[in-house]
Amino acid sequence: MAEQQADVSELQALVQTMGELVAYCSALKQGASGFAYMLPNEWQGPAMQAFLGSFEAWAVGATSLEGVAESLRQQVETSHNSYSTTIEKLTTDWSSIEANLG
16 A cells, blocks of 8 residues: 655645635725725716626625635645644554554
8 A cells, every 4th residue: 555645734835825815805805895886976877887786796706706715725724634633643653553562
């Protein structure tokens, strides 16, 4: 059987990256929503309503993207924690076996 390896430092870096993605999605969503309401007064009537409708639809998509990114971050964090815990336990178990074999 091939030896299995996991690089927990890469998983930890991925947890960090996914956290940054979640923050970016949130900031992008909030920034775009604020921008839509800061347009000059010349933007009125049907064009403005269509524009705001597009931004509202985009905000729904951005909210969904933010949720998916957070879900992925949680999955990566769970994987990192599982691998780290398993590696520590197996290291302890092997050390105990080696000590008992003497």
